[in-house]
Amino acid sequence: MANMQKKKSGLSFTWPWVLGLVLILLVVGGWMLKPESEEAKNLTARLQITVIEELGEKSNMDKERIVDISVYQVSSGWDAEFILNADKGFTTISTKQLMWQQAIAILAPLSEFGELKDISISWVYPVAGPNDKVTDQSVMSFRLDKTTRDQLIWENVEPSLLPDIAFDYKEHSVLNE
Known part of the structure; x- marks a missing residue:
């Protein structure tokens, strides 16, 4: 049971970072694909x-x-x-x-x-x-x-x-x- 709690807390700590990284890549990627002025x-x-x-x-x-x-x-x-x-x-x-x-x-x-x-x-x-x-x-x-x-x-x-x-x-x- 304690082992499962550790896995769960590790996953909950990782998801915000992954989500943040994905958002940053989307913003930067959208900026780089912006058409010429x-x-x-x-x-x-x-x-x-x-x-x-x-x-x-x-x-x-x-x-x-x-x-x-x-x-x-x-x-x-x-x-x-x-x-x-x-x-x-x-x-x-x-x-x-x-x-x-x-x-x-x-x-x-x-x-x-x-x-x-x-x-x-x-x-x-x-x-x-x-x-x-x-x-x-x-x-x-x-x-x-x-x-x-x-x-x-x-x-x-x-x-x-x-x-x-x-x-x-x-x-x-x-x-x-």
Whole structure:
């Protein structure tokens, strides 16, 4: 009988904690699933229009230019991430140079968006993997902060300098073949 009382009191002590944990998870989960704000949707739409005006709706490989645009509110504005399909050049070198040129072409008007702090761009391109299976992969990515962008005179920026002025610049080995 005493043994049963111990089990019962142990269960009664555990249930409030389990119930509290479930409630916390529901509240946090509901907050995380909250739809984007109107401000974020409007900014995303304006960014999409800017990219399409500068680079067109499709790449020269007939893929939608914009894979994804994500905006994130930060303390003093917004950060934006662009995932874009790259155009194919005549050679690997010309393909890389085309990515640099097009990045400069969209960074100039995007820099006029005063609310944008960091802008990250990732270029997607078909890459042959094992067994010659071709998949779209990020082949170049980088980030530019507002301070750096504000110091540049975009008409004078040589595209080949992009790796030197960007933060977190990464390039897939396929661009060096």
